[in-house]
Amino acid sequence: MNRSIPAATVSRLPIYLRSLNDLPSGQSTCSSEDLAEIAGVNSAQVRKDLSYLGSPGVRGVGYHVADLREVLRQALGLTQGYAVVIVGAGHLGTALGNYGGFEAWGFSVVAVLDADVEKVGTMVGGRAVEAMERLEEIVAAREVSIGIIATPMEAAQEIAERLTAAGVRSILNFAPTVLRVAPGIEVRRVDLSTELQILTFHLQASGA
């Protein structure tokens, strides 16, 4: 079932899940309009998106909050934990390692790696930075399924290849470069400089 859900729908599922947490506590059902309002889409889109999950809504009632939360968590694969490795302990990798927010979503940072021997052994988020050459060993031993790449641009492609060769299936890439990966490997890119430049494009275009 999951394989046939459109990518745009997948990208909204986390927003719906979060919207349920925004409902007043004690509210046991919600309408597609409730979710649409909080998620910032229209209610027809909500109904269509959720119909991919087996149409958990009930006509005249809407959605049972607890049921829908469970359906969304199942679809998003959030009923199990995921081990994450952060590769690169520069400004951004250190920030991510110190972030602390990952655990709340069910992700466990099991290692922070860096190629610089000076950084190995320094503490990031309560964890000692480990040497890059241990990447393959750590991915295998700690059952890492998600790799976060926070290296300089030049190193990112090689790290992506080492991560996927070691068994990592999903990559969150903060390096400002497009990664080439094998089919079946999922890459999401978070690129602050691109986001900021899109903002300045609009500032410029509007004459601000």
Place this chain on the structure above:
Amino acid sequence: MNRSIPAATVSRLPIYLRSLNDLPSGQSTCSSEDLAEIAGVNSAQVRKDLSYLGSPGVRGVGYHVADLREVLRQALGLTQGYAVVIVGAGHLGTALGNYGGFEAWGFSVVAVLDADVEKVGTMVGGRAVEAMERLEEIVAAREVSIGIIATPMEAAQEIAERLTAAGVRSILNFAPTVLRVAPGIEVRRVDLSTELQILTFHLQASGA
């Protein structure tokens, strides 16, 4: 001219600009194929995207690297500096304030604000955190054009309203919520939990 460029093209312009920096130094011209290879799109798309900027390519020659860089920088509004305020000095706001990468792209972080009096006066990125009630005064006095929201979800909408009322036209939102803003205000959202949940969706769907 800029107003009519499709959003998808705008989102690729920063990638092309970066691609020029990836070319071997000393290379004075490049083809659309060169850019396509580095940017991870096809060459017809490159030519189409760049034609929106006044078609700076020359048949049989390609693009002059220096000229194209200048055209892209102009289009993206990168020929001037931008003052940025970071609102929220929690884990993420502190990480962003310490990041140091913004300056390299022409953005200057001129203030970090927090509502918590305990945080006011603490140092983030070499700058003392300032009180949230000074937001309007700081935006005006330091000519802030970009606001980065790194507050808890509950506070984000009110901060967006205060920023835009004070004159900020562009917002980069790290809070996990959809902001409602007036027409003409540009919001880009960076949402780590959504990106991670999209990855786990695919891990789950592929049976990993």
